[in-house]
Amino acid sequence: METEQNPKPRKTEFILKWGILISTIAAFAFVIAGFVAWHWVHQEDKPSLNDWGNYGSYLQGTVASLWSLAGTLLIFVAFLAQKQQLLRQETELKNQEKQFELQQQSIKLQNFENSFFQLLNQQSQIVAAMQTLSGNREGRNCFKGWFEDKLKYTFGNEWRKSATGMQQRIVPDEKQYAIKCYEIFYKDYQHYLGHYFRNLYHIIKFVNEAEVLKADDERVEYKTRRRYASLVRAQLSVYELCLIFYNGLSSEGVKFKPLIEKF
Numbered sequence: 001m002e003t004e005q006n007p008k009p010r011k012t013e014f015i016l017k018w019g020i021l022i023s024t025i026a027a028f029a030f031v032i033a034g035f036v037a038w039h040w041v042h043q044e045d046k047p048s049l050n051d052w053g054n055y056g057s058y059l060q061g062t063v064a065s066l067w068s069l070a071g072t073l074l075i076f077v078a079f080l081a082q083k084q085q086l087l088r089q090e091t092e093l094k095n096q097e098k099q100f101e102l103q104q105q106s107i108k109l110q111n112f113e114n115s116f117f118q119l120l121n122q123q124s125q126i127v128a129a130m131q132t133l134s135g136n137r138e139g140r141n142c143f144k145g146w147f148e149d150k151l152k153y154t155f156g157n158e159w160r161k162s163a164t165g166m167q168q169r170i171v172p173d174e175k176q177y178a179i180k181c182y183e184i185f186y187k188d189y190q191h192y193l194g195h196y197f198r199n200l201y202h203i204i205k206f207v208n209e210a211e212v213l214k215a216d217d218e219r220v221e222y223k224t225r226r227r228y229a230s231l232v233r234a235q236l237s238v239y240e241l242c243l244i245f246y247n248g249l250s251s252e253g254v255k256f257k258p259l260i261e262k263f
Contacts, residue, residue, distance in 0.1 A: 108211075108212040111212075112212045112213070115206070116206065116207065116228060119199070120231070120235065123196075123200060123232075123235070126199055127140050127196070128140075130142045130192055132146075142192070143239035143240050146185075146189060146193075146239070146243070147239040147242050147243060151181070151185045151242075154181045154185045175249065178249060179246075179251075182247070186250065186252060193243070193247075197247055197252070197253070197256065200244075200256075201255065204229060204259045207225050207228045207229050207263075208225060210225075213225050213228075233263070244260060248261075
């Protein structure tokens with residue numbers, strides 16, 4: 001994997017292989033050249049003892065230099081072979097380090113996902129434990145009752161309070177009016193919704209700040225974080241999303257609002 005990302009080690013090993021091959025061929029070529037040189041100087045069919053003496057002197061002179069060069073080349077070949085072996089060991093060590101980093105990354109991601117799904121399960125338990133005061137709604141169905149029966153009623157009731165006589169019911173600042181109505185509604189159901197929103201906020205914050213999800217490319221990192229945030233969003237009903245919207249507008253959702261907009 002390291003060599004695929006960085007071609008330099010492969011290029012170095014390629015040069016070493018050719019260096020070993022060329023140096024080995026050259027060394028043998030010089031050895032053979034010594035014998036060939038003797039053959040052309042002494043071509044007698046039956047050399048005498050004197051010829052063998054001359055041959056020895058010749059080896060110590062002209063041929064010795066060729067063979068010395070051949071020996072130097074063989075030493076160089078041994079050096080290149082050792083260098084090649086060290087390069088392979090270094091590449092293998094880097095690959096092992098990369099595998100270790102991937103294993104560590106996998107363990108961190110697994111720990112993150114375990115914690116994430118535990119928080120998601122805890123959120124589901126919070127929702128399952130909810131119950132309206134009248135007891136006619138339980139769990140996730142409570143949000144429909146709170147939104148349809150309570151929050152909408154508060155909007156309509158405050159609207160009537162804002163009208164005077166036969167004047168048209170126009171609210172100068174619609175956003176502030178919506179925030180005011182929600183805060184009135186939230187005050188009555190804070191003991192339910194406070195725990196719900198705090199836990200939901202920490203789940204999204206946990207996804208947004210997880211170190212294991214960091215990436216060099218911001219777009220890739222955002223897609224990864226958004227994938228986990230989408231799992232949270234998939235658990236929410238339409239009425240929960242409506243209440244989250246108004247909660248983000250109010251002072252209760254100041255910290256949560258940037259994460260709501262981001263994901």
